Amino acid sequence: MLSRTANSLYWIGRYVERAxxxxxxxxxxxxxxxxxxxxxxxxxxxxxxxxxxADYDFGLTGETRSPLxxxxxxxxxxxxxxxxxxxxxxxxxxxxxxxxxxSRDAWEAINRAWLGLRGRAxxxxxxxxxxxxxxxxxxxxxxxxxxxxxxxxEAYSFLGLGAAxxxxxxxxxxxxxxxxxxxxxxxKVGGLIDRxxxxxxxxxxxxxxxxxxxxxxxxxxxxxxxxxxLKPELPRSLIASSEEVIMHLNAIGKRTxxxxxxxxxxxxxxxxxxxxxxxxxxxxxxxxxxTGFIYENTRIHSAIGQQFRFG
Numbered sequence: 602m603l604s605r606t607a608n609s610l611y612w613i614g615r616y617v618e619r620a621x622x623x624x625x626x627x628x629x630x631x632x633x634x635x636x637x638x639x640x641x642x643x644x645x646x647x648x649x650x651x652x653x654x655a656d657y658d659f660g661l662t663g664e665t666r667s668p669l670x671x672x673x674x675x676x677x678x679x680x681x682x683x684x685x686x687x688x689x690x691x692x693x694x695x696x697x698x699x700x701x702x703x704s705r706d707a708w709e710a711i712n713r714a715w716l717g718l719r720g721r722a723x724x725x726x727x728x729x730x731x732x733x734x735x736x737x738x739x740x741x742x743x744x745x746x747x748x749x750x751x752x753x754x755e756a757y758s759f760l761g762l763g764a765a766x767x768x769x770x771x772x773x774x775x776x777x778x779x780x781x782x783x784x785x786x787x788x789k790v791g792g793l794i795d796r797x798x799x800x801x802x803x804x805x806x807x808x809x810x811x812x813x814x815x816x817x818x819x820x821x822x823x824x825x826x827x828x829x830x831l832k833p834e835l836p837r838s839l840i841a842s843s844e845e846v847i848m849h850l851n852a853i854g855k856r857t858x859x860x861x862x863x864x865x866x867x868x869x870x871x872x873x874x875x876x877x878x879x880x881x882x883x884x885x886x887x888x889x890x891x892t893g894f895i896y897e898n899t900r901i902h903s904a905i906g907q908q909f910r911f912g
Contacts, residue, residue, distance in 0.1 A: 602755045602857070606702060608911030609695040610756050613703075614763025616692035617711065620685045621741035622771040624734040626652055627672055629805040631727050633797060634668065645801075646671045652771075652778045653683055672724050676733065685737055689715045702756040706747035714740035755856055762849035762905070769842035770898050775805060776829050777891040779822075799825050806837045826887060827879040839894060840874045846901065847871055853909075863904035870897055 630649040646668050650656040653675055662680070664670045678684045693715040700708055717736055724730040748764075751757045779798060799822055803809045808828060815832060816824050830839045846867045854860040882890045 602702075602759075604910040606699050607755070607759050607909050608906075609699045610702060610759035611763040611905070611909075611911070613692050613695045613699075613711070614760040614765075615767040616688040616695070617714075617741055617744050618764040618767035619683060619771070620688040620692070620714070621738060622767070623653060623675055623683070623685050623688070624737040624741070625805045625807075626775070627675055628731060628734045628738075629801045631668075631672070631731055632804065633801040635727060648778045649675065652774050654774065655681060655683060668727070669724070672730050676724050676730070677718065677721060685734075686718045686721075689718060699756075704747055704751045706750065707744060707760075710740055710744035710747050714744070753852070755853060758849045758852045758856075762846060762853070765842050765845035765849060766898065766902055766905070768837055769839055769846070770895060772806060772829055772837050772839055772842065773891050773894050773898070775802060776826060777888060777895075778802070779887075795822070796820055802829075806835075808835055808837065811835050823879055823883060826882070830882065831874065831877060831879060840871070843867065843871045843874055850905075859908060861904070861908045863901055863908045866897070866901045866904050870901065 626649055630645050633645045643666060646666065647656070650659050650671060655675065658681060659666075659671065659674050662674065662678075664674070674681055675684055677686050679687060681687060689711070693711050696703060696708055696711045714737060717740060721733075724733055745764075748757065748760055751760075779802065799820055800809070803812055803820075803825060806829065811832075811834065812820070812825065812828055815828060815834065818824065828835055828838065832838050833841050833844060835841055847864075850860070850864050850867060854864065
């Protein structure tokens with residue numbers, strides 16, 4: 602497989618995963634803001650910008666930090682390279698260039714998601730935005746389903762590798778937002794708003810049911826962090842995503858003979874995660890530990906580019 606083909610497939614996986622995650626993030630933020638007994642208000646939308654690494658760039662637009670302006674920026678803004686529209690534009694452009702490497706179902710899922718946003722200028726109010734992000738999530742789930750019906754060849758592995766790398770980055774950023782999402786004055790740790798914030802984080806990654814299955818206790822912040830960081834049973838956890846990266850790199854290596862620094866770094870990361878406990882993470886500081894994980898994920902991303910000559 603040519604390096605540019607591998608590069609396009611890898612980035613399709615990343616862009617579609619990023620679009621789906623941003624849709625989940627917007628939905629969770631709307632629900633946190635509107636459904637809480639005491640709405641989290643502006644802090645929820647500010648935290649959404651932080652999770653999406655878009656806080657600084659949004660400030661450059663000069664727009665007022667309103668829910669409508671932020672949801673539009675994260676969903677439709679062409680100037681935001683990580684908006685859902687920009688991600689789907691980039692995924693479709695890459696898909697067009699490697700269409701013969703994709704199944705018909707995979708191509709049609711990306712194209713339908715792209716068509717769903719074409720010509721749209723506003724997300725509308727909360728209910729309209731919720732309908733829109735649910736439509737986007739349905740299309741990206743369609744792509745994920747099509748991916749699992751593809752041949753287990755190099756194209757499948759590069760698509761899956763990109764998705765797993767993106768998922769690891771997104772989950773780490775999502776957990777880290779609790780560090781930035783301050784409780785309103787007078788609210789206590791473990792109080793109603795605190796529980797709402799942790800519940801919303803679980804909802805964003807569809808992990809509410811998993812939490813109840815794995816833990817008999819009520820919602821505890823350290824157990825949510827343990828679930829999202831260290832439980833391999835949860836597909837979106839950091840350790841499960843890390844394991845998936847290794848699986849795809851192994852599959853590519855067996856077919857191409859190309860193995861190297863990306864394999865070494867991803868195995869080191871996974872071994873470290875298997876030895877880590879949540880007590881160790883909190884002793885180091887959750888924010889500091891997650892910052893280190895995001896940095897390591899970026900190192901592995903760079904090593905993948907160099908190993909397959911598209912960096």
